[in-house]
Amino acid sequence: MHIIISTNELLKSVQIVQSIAQKRNTIPVLSNILIEVQSNYLRLQSSDLDIDLQILKSCEVFSTGVITVNAKAFSDVVKFLPGEFVTLQLLENGYLQIKSGKTLANLITLYSEDYPLFPDIDETFFKNVRIKKLLDAMQKAVHFTSTEVSRYSMTGVYVEPGTLKNSLVSTDGHRLSKYETEINEIFPLLKMPILLPRKGLQELLKILEQCIDHERFCMFGLTDTMAVLKIDDTTLCMKLMELAFPEYEKIIPEKSRNFFISSRVNLINSLKRVSVLASDKNQGVKFRLNCNGLQVSCFNPNLGEICDDLAVIYSGPEIESSFVVAYVIDALSLLSDLNVMISFEDEKSPVVLTGELEKHHICVVMPIYY
Numbered sequence: 001m002h003i004i005i006s007t008n009e010l011l012k013s014v015q016i017v018q019s020i021a022q023k024r025n026t027i028p029v030l031s032n033i034l035i036e037v038q039s040n041y042l043r044l045q046s047s048d049l050d051i052d053l054q055i056l057k058s059c060e061v062f063s064t065g066v067i068t069v070n071a072k073a074f075s076d077v078v079k080f081l082p083g084e085f086v087t088l089q090l091l092e093n094g095y096l097q098i099k100s101g102k103t104l105a106n107l108i109t110l111y112s113e114d115y116p117l118f119p120d121i122d123e124t125f126f127k128n129v130r131i132k133k134l135l136d137a138m139q140k141a142v143h144f145t146s147t148e149v150s151r152y153s154m155t156g157v158y159v160e161p162g163t164l165k166n167s168l169v170s171t172d173g174h175r176l177s178k179y180e181t182e183i184n185e186i187f188p189l190l191k192m193p194i195l196l197p198r199k200g201l202q203e204l205l206k207i208l209e210q211c212i213d214h215e216r217f218c219m220f221g222l223t224d225t226m227a228v229l230k231i232d233d234t235t236l237c238m239k240l241m242e243l244a245f246p247e248y249e250k251i252i253p254e255k256s257r258n259f260f261i262s263s264r265v266n267l268i269n270s271l272k273r274v275s276v277l278a279s280d281k282n283q284g285v286k287f288r289l290n291c292n293g294l295q296v297s298c299f300n301p302n303l304g305e306i307c308d309d310l311a312v313i314y315s316g317p318e319i320e321s322s323f324v325v326a327y328v329i330d331a332l333s334l335l336s337d338l339n340v341m342i343s344f345e346d347e348k349s350p351v352v353l354t355g356e357l358e359k360h361h362i363c364v365v366m367p368i369y370y
Helices: 007-017 071-079 131-142 149-154 198-209 264-277 325-334
Strands: 002-006 032-037 041-047 051-058 060-063 065-070 085-090 096-100 103-107 125-130 156-160 165-171 175-182 194-197 217-222 226-231 234-239 258-263 284-290 293-300 304-310 319-324 339-344 351-355 361-365
Touching: 002 007, 007 041, 007 051, 007 071, 007 085, 032 071, 051 198, 065 071, 071 096, 071 103, 125 131, 131 156, 131 165, 131 175, 131 198, 131 217, 156 198, 175 325, 194 198, 194 234, 198 226, 198 234, 258 264, 264 284, 264 293, 264 304, 264 325, 264 339, 284 325, 319 325, 325 351, 325 361
Parallel strands: none
Antiparallel strands: 002 060, 002 085, 032 041, 032 065, 041 051, 051 234, 085 096, 096 103, 125 217, 156 165, 156 194, 165 175, 175 361, 217 226, 226 234, 258 339, 284 293, 284 319, 293 304, 339 351, 351 361
């Protein structure tokens, strides 16, 4: 195996694939990335058995071959190479030689026979999706997924087909996001609910965010067992989670008698002002709502207290409730409307946040009690 390739192009590709390879793994080869050279291109692949990613790059090929090399070591070496081009060559002693400018490195390799095969995607039905739309939907959906192993079924995004719209739902038990898309806007021919893994979606977002033109289209498809993204020279496959998602409908209040309307940015800024005295990210802030407006306040027994008044549109009874400030700010930041409508039944009920005009995305935040 012997090639010459642009250092910059190799670095961009390696930084994407190496994030999937696990630094510590009971299967040593999964800490590596696979490097395969065909007649006119280089193929890089990484896998953790649930997520598979490959990138194809054109290069000058002198001889073909395939090998695996430690992902982190390879990425770190390529990151600081001085030359415009880099030479990769598999030596007779099994080392991978990396040469660029006056820098020369030899990395230990492992044979590729034990490396997972890249999934067969020939039977996948793909749909052309605008990158901006897919990026926006996944960013809003993945944010409220749980990171706790004990709540593994909540670590994914639940995609539920509907009659007119599909819903992307995520929750960690304390808050919830439900984002609706047109029936075939993203998920082609979706008949049954699916659960997309958090880590797979995070890798998908990394790939999409690197695209300069978000108005372009990518290809997104589903099979019975996985979701697939194809864009330019990159293909990402993620296994669907085979778990039952919680009955999220029970978290969303069926009806709320009270609501107020506020500037989204002003409310975020008000919450940030009072949160400066919060002892940690789970500190609660108190909402006091009446006909005169909204007052948010925070009390820290070691530092003092702070309050901020905000003009809102409200005509209901006086209400006082407390919420984790970070949860409310996160929910408001996910919405994109200029004004938000926040509805609730009483001081002990969850609040539902949505745009005043854009109703396709709602967030729910649970109250806290003292």
